[in-house]
Amino acid sequence: MLGQRGRSRRRAGPLAGRAVPARARAGTGAESARAVIPDGVYDPPRDPLRILHDDHEIVVVEKPAGLLSVPGKGEHLADCLIARLAVAYPSVLLVHRLDRDTSGVMVFALTPHAQRHLGLQFEKRQVKKTYVARVWGEIAGDSGRVDLPIAVDWPNRPRQKIDHDAGREAITDWQAIRRGEGETRVRLTPQTGRSHQLRVHMLALGHPILGDPFYATGAARDFPRMMLHAESLRLRHPDGGRQVRFHSPVPF
Structure with a gap:
């Protein structure tokens, strides 16, 4: 059974993509903040979820683009990844979140011990994450680092902005994978975990992520989804501390 507990096991399989009320799991997260989405109708995908791994401590899932990680404000934003998993x-x-429009690997805890263990790894920046994005324009150079502090853009919240006075340290390493037809495919490795970090840093380089509803404009925004995917996640397993890595193929 999908919800079976006990010895550690690996599995990739479907989980019915149904919604449950926000109250079912809304209070169980490591973060109390509610999700905020751009203006418009929230119409999350209904496809079954793909479970990459589960055992007695964690479940690793492939989050689809367009689905909130946690509930938003109001019953119309109750459908979210953690609520579907709770079924x-x-x-x-x-343990952590991805933006609504970002797809890819997410890990959830199944015990308070696992939540504390994983939460501490994220806090100490011990979790290694890689993302793949398609960005506007052809980036000069093969790789680089963006080291620009980020702060909330309060008049336009939840947007973020570069702020050299009040911003918090934010570092992103990037590597060009392929260029052509006015865009670049890049692999992004965040060294910090600020809200919208990859999106703001790519915008600061002059290469916004294609389809980004907050930071892309004009033709760069005119895509069916935001072209940002959490490709891999490497961490220490809460049971014994061994290194484990989870991978999700890029869908674009």
Whole structure:
């Protein structure tokens, strides 16, 4: 059974993509903040979720673009990834989040111990994450580092901005994978975990992520989804501390 507990096991399989009320799991996360989305109708995908791995401590899932990680404000934003997971994993606990329009690998805890263990790894920047994005324009150079502080753009919240006075340290390493037809495919490795970090840093380089509803404009925004995918996640397993890596193929 999908919700079975016990010995550690690996599996990739479907989980019915149904919604449950926000109250089912809204209070179980590591973060209390509600999700905020751009103006417009929230119409999340209904496809079954893909479970990359589960065991007695964690569940790793491939989040689809367009689905909130946690509930937003109001019943119309109750459908979210953690709520869907709670149908099969009633003890599921939040560890980190991805933006609504970002797809890819996410890990959730199934015990308070796992939540504390993983949360500490994220806090100490011990979790290694890689993303793949398609960005506007052809980037000069093969690789580089963006080291620009980020702060909330309060008049336009939840947008973020570069702020050299009040911003918090934010560092992103990038590597060009392929260029052509007015765009570049890049691999992004965040060294910090600020809100919208990759999106703001790519904009600061003059190469916004294609389809970004907040930071792309004109033709760069005119895409069916935001072209940002969490490709891999490497961390220490809460049971014994061994290194594990989870990977999700890029869908674009």
